[in-house]
Amino acid sequence: MRRVDSIAAMRELARGWRAQSKRIGFVPTMGALHAGHRSLVGQAKRDGDVTVVSIFVNPLQFGPNEDFTRYPRDLEADARQLEEAGADVLFTSTPGEMYPPSFQTHVEPGPLAEPLCGASRPGHFRGVTTVVAKLFHVVAPHQAYFGQKDFQQARVLQQMVDDLAFDLKLRILPTVRESDGLALSSRNRYLSAEERKAAPTLHAALQAVREEFDRGERSPARLAAAGRERLARSAAFRLDYLEVRDDATLAIPERLAAGGVAAAAAFLGRTRLIDNVLLGDATRRLG
Numbered sequence: 001m002r003r004v005d006s007i008a009a010m011r012e013l014a015r016g017w018r019a020q021s022k023r024i025g026f027v028p029t030m031g032a033l034h035a036g037h038r039s040l041v042g043q044a045k046r047d048g049d050v051t052v053v054s055i056f057v058n059p060l061q062f063g064p065n066e067d068f069t070r071y072p073r074d075l076e077a078d079a080r081q082l083e084e085a086g087a088d089v090l091f092t093s094t095p096g097e098m099y100p101p102s103f104q105t106h107v108e109p110g111p112l113a114e115p116l117c118g119a120s121r122p123g124h125f126r127g128v129t130t131v132v133a134k135l136f137h138v139v140a141p142h143q144a145y146f147g148q149k150d151f152q153q154a155r156v157l158q159q160m161v162d163d164l165a166f167d168l169k170l171r172i173l174p175t176v177r178e179s180d181g182l183a184l185s186s187r188n189r190y191l192s193a194e195e196r197k198a199a200p201t202l203h204a205a206l207q208a209v210r211e212e213f214d215r216g217e218r219s220p221a222r223l224a225a226a227g228r229e230r231l232a233r234s235a236a237f238r239l240d241y242l243e244v245r246d247d248a249t250l251a252i253p254e255r256l257a258a259g260g261v262a263a264a265a266a267f268l269g270r271t272r273l274i275d276n277v278l279l280g281d282a283t284r285r286l287g
Contacts (some may be wrong), residue, residue: 055092085088109125220253
């Protein structure tokens with residue numbers, strides 16, 4: 001695996017691959033890698049000729065009271081995982097290179113970024129779209145890979161790719177979970193032993209929503225209420241949101257048609273966990 005630590009070097013590599021008609025798969029990450037990331041790398045390898053993984057903890061997507069400084073970082077351990085997974089290139093950069101003192105331009109997302117995590121974390125998705133747009137320009141991938149766990153992020157990025165005519169395809173792959181249902185996340189390592197025992201309840205609450213949907217309930221309000229009632233059985237959680245929305249627009253319709261998304265965010269101690277499940281035929285619309 002080759003390690004590249006500058007924008008100029010990464011851009012030169014990408015231009016060479018494209019000149020050779022090699023298909024580039026790209027997995028953008030913030031490091032602290034786990035099996036979910038490795039599954040994205042595996043799919044990229046199956047789909048293309050060259051697989052690039054970036055590791056960059058993006059300061060623009062963290063709020064002033066969030067965990068930027070304590071976000072888990074272990075570049076060497078991550079590099080070993082990527083070597084084993086068969087990645088061809090690990091691309092790293094620094095905040096100073098990505099956002100030099102002259103930096104002024106941001107990508108402003110639209111209404112998809114406003115509800116759910118966008119309401120709880122103002123400016124978060126502006127940071128995400130800005131860094132991902134810049135990474136797309138540098139790496140020049142044919143396909144880029146993201147996980148369903150960050151469903152709203154995926155929809156925001158799909159919209160950005162369409163609106164700004166990026167010449168690439170986004171692949172959104174299903175969430176990878178522990179055996180007890182907990183969605184894999186870099187932030188899971190923050191959890192204490194007791195918090196880890198309680199953590200799968202978030203997914204159980206979303207499964208309760210899916211069960212009600214499968215029984216025929218189509219009211220987003222009643223579906224969300226079923227999920228909140230299930231989560232409330234665990235006093236360990238402090239709910240941020242649990243909502244049922246249209247999976248394309250992220251609006252709340254009066255009644256769901258053939259599918260939708262149930263999404264939730266909740267705190268266990270200081271750790272904010274997010275998860276979602278797709279309802280009905282929304283699974284077939286996943287990128």
